[in-house]
Amino acid sequence: MQEPDHRIVIGTRGEGEAVGVMSGLIPCPLALFVTTFAMSRGVPGAGVLFAVTMMAGVALTLSRVAVLSPSGRSWSSPDYAQLSSA
DSSP, X not given: OOOOOOOOOOOOTTHHHHHHHHHHHSOOHHHHHXXXXXXXXXXXXXXXXXXXXXXXXXXXXXXXXXXXXXXXXXXXXXXXXXXXXX
């Protein structure tokens, strides 16, 4: 019987940033509501600015989580560091 492969593939370089940016591009219902409300009040620039700011915040947060999660795994579990170096 063949031994199971215990290697863990973390991902390619830049994958975390790409996930964050792509997730930030998905419109949030709150951003759509605020943008629509701002347009109805005659200040569409404020709504668009809010949506862009929210998109950047989501992208930055998710990118950092995706980039930092492998180091958090090795810090929290000594067994993981041994598996990934094998």
